[in-house]
Amino acid sequence: VKRGSLSSFWASGEIMPLRSEDGALVGFVKILRDRTEQRAADAALEASELRYRSLVEVSPQIVWFADAEGSVTYCNAYWYDYTGLPAGATGEQSWMSVIHPDHREATRAAWLAAAGAGRLYEVEFPLRRADGQDRWFLSRAHPVRDGDGERRSWIGTTIDIHERKLAEERFQVLTELAPAIIWFGNPDGSLNYLNDRWYAYT
Numbered sequence: 001v002k003r004g005s006l007s008s009f010w011a012s013g014e015i016m017p018l019r020s021e022d023g024a025l026v027g028f029v030k031i032l033r034d035r036t037e038q039r040a041a042d043a044a045l046e047a048s049e050l051r052y053r054s055l056v057e058v059s060p061q062i063v064w065f066a067d068a069e070g071s072v073t074y075c076n077a078y079w080y081d082y083t084g085l086p087a088g089a090t091g092e093q094s095w096m097s098v099i100h101p102d103h104r105e106a107t108r109a110a111w112l113a114a115a116g117a118g119r120l121y122e123v124e125f126p127l128r129r130a131d132g133q134d135r136w137f138l139s140r141a142h143p144v145r146d147g148d149g150e151r152r153s154w155i156g157t158t159i160d161i162h163e164r165k166l167a168e169e170r171f172q173v174l175t176e177l178a179p180a181i182i183w184f185g186n187p188d189g190s191l192n193y194l195n196d197r198w199y200a201y202t
Contacts, residue, residue: 062158070115084130100126135162
C-alpha cells in the first residue's frame with residue numbers, strides 16, 4: 001500500500017458490507033491494518049530458523065527434536081547417513097531398530113521416564129551403523145520451555161563415544177589384573193572406586 005507519495009507499507013485488508021435496517025446493501029467498509037513491523041519480524045524469524053536449521057544439518061553429530069510428549073519429529077542428515085534409515089523415518093520403531101537389542105528396552109524406558117517427568121535425558125547405548133557395525137553413543141536431550149515454564153518440545157544430541165568406551169574397558173581390565181590394590185577418590189577425599197584385589201584382601 002502507498003503511504004502518501006513518500007513510501008509504501010505492508011497492510012492487511014478487510015472489506016465488510018454495509019446494510020440498511022431492511023438488509024439492503026448500501027455500501028462497503030474497508031479496514032487496513034499496518035503489517036510492516038509484523039512482516040519484518042516474520043522475515044527475521046524465518047532467517048533465524050534457516051540459519052539454525054543449516055547449522056543443525058552440518059553438525060558433525062546426530063541432532064534430533066521431539067514434541068512435548070516425547071515423539072521424535074526431526075533428525076538431521078547425520079542420523080540418516082549413519083544408520084542408513086530412509087530420510088524422514090522418525091518413529092519409535094525406526095530408532096529402536098538400530099539400537100543394539102540388549103539395550104533397546106532400557107533405552108526406551110529411560111526416554112519415556114525423562115519425557116514423562118520433563119527432566120534431562122541421558123543414556124549410553126550401542127548404535128548400529130549402516131554397514132552393520134555397532135558403536136557406542138551417548139544420547140542427551142533437554143526439554144525446551146516457553147516463558148511460562150511449559151514444556152513445548154525437546155532438543156537432543158547423540159554423539160559417538162566408542163573410543164572412550166573402549167579406553168574405559170581397557171582401563172578396567174588393567175586395574176583388575178594389576179597385582180596391587182588400586183583406588184580412586186573424589187576431590188573431597190571420599191573414594192569412588194576400589195579394584196577387586198581390595199575386596200579379596202579385606
